[in-house]
Amino acid sequence: MNKFLLFCLAALSSVAACNNGGGKKSRSVHFRSIESGTLINRGDSVSLAINIPEEIDIDSIVYELNDKHYKTVHDSAAVWLQTAELTMGSKLITANVYKEGESERINTNIVVVASAVPEQYSFSVVNTYPHDAHAYTQGLEFHDGYLYESTGQRGQSTLRKVELKTGKVVQQYDLPNKYFGEGMTIVDDKIVQLTWQEGVGFVYNKNTFDKESEFPYQSSKEGWGICYDGKRLIKSDGSNRLYFLNKENYREEGYVEVYNHKGPVDNLNELEYIDGKVYANIYYSDVIVVIDPETGQVEAELNLIGLLPQKDVTTDTNVLNGIAYDHQGKHLYVTGKNWDKLFEIKMLER
Incomplete structure (x- = not known):
């Protein structure tokens, strides 16, 4: 087997290891609801849920609305965002996930529209x-x-x-x-x-x-x-x-x-x-x-x-x-x- 072929096999093995986390499942967290850009009628409640891999132990999740603290929880259960008091337009939703001595920040957004026909x-x-x-x-x-x-x-x-x-x-x-x-x-x-x-x-x-x-x-x-x-x-x-x-x-x-x-x-x-x-x-x-x-x-x-x-x-x-x-x-x-x-x-x- 020539050196070039050995190099290619080694590179492919390295890529495979990176893709599966070296044999481990993906440890990333992400919003499973709500999809970015979703239109929400003012007054409706919005479920905010985060996908947390099973092997990760979280300490807390701090939710922010437009960069201001909204709610802090200590598990991955859904949090309900109330929109009755919000103004119209795009609202940035951020979750700061604290886990195993580290933190990860993820974002999504909703667009609040009028709840009734004028x-x-x-x-x-x-x-x-x-x-x-x-x-x-x-x-x-x-x-x-x-x-x-x-x-x-x-x-x-x-x-x-x-x-x-x-x-x-x-x-x-x-x-x-x-x-x-x-x-x-x-x-x-x-x-x-x-x-x-x-x-x-x-x-x-x-x-x-x-x-x-x-x-x-x-x-x-x-x-x-x-x-x-x-x-x-x-x-x-x-x-x-x-x-x-x-x-x-x-x-x-x-x-x-x-x-x-x-x-x-x-x-x-x-x-x-x-x-x-x-x-x-x-x-x-x-x-x-x-x-x-x-x-x-x-x-x-x-x-x-x-x-x-x-x-x-x-x-x-x-x-x-x-x-x-x-x-x-x-x-x-x-x-x-x-x-x-x-x-x-x-x-x-x-």
Whole structure:
């Protein structure tokens, strides 16, 4: 037998020994449930079970949820994960298995989705008001009897104060040409306005429109919509995330992912906070979704198809965008980019 053949036989024997652990069974541990990426309805319980080879004596298993301690056990019996208090989206599940003076860390994940189909609403038009057909509406607020509006497009972006009944612009600030204006909201005596891809937001004096400061974005790279819940700012960036900003320094302090019963809801655009919920335009859609900001669950959908009469649609008419709410009078206003009308509507349950 030549040396080359002897070498090959020795190599094959070595590989075989490695594959069977030198004659021993595999000592690896792994999740036998649940499969990574499984969709779980919020409120359901999830069985977490780990495969432990018989010859291994475990000391303990420490489970973590999103890198935070969840539960410690001392055997391989299944652990039940409760999801009723979880927010929407992907959740990392980690098991730290301590055995024979060693430890092994294994991961899986689940995706929490809404447990119910969103309630469906249509609408009726209560009042119709004029709206500047050249206003590329990005943000809309109602405050002290006036509409405040942010418009977009570079070289045309503005911040405006508008008479509701006439559509007349009574006060205006023109953004420098390099900025593309986006959503805006009012916080006490300040107006907070976003820009699209410039990575910066502006803070104005509400009465004078004088710019007082600006702030950079953090994890949310773009600015789309923004609203205020009385304690914090809530910001969208075109994804399915809502980011929470400190109202004093505008730093991001967390986020929720927005899901319905089917999966993530992307393209969250202009936002309005109404009675504990976030109303959000879905870009390129005639639908407004109603979101629980604490969990990210879409609770309702408002279908506004046909709101703008076809006779009023021109080549410049763009998508539905702009939600404002009169918290005292309980009036809901909506419009769109380059629409010549603004509508007060009533939601009708289907």
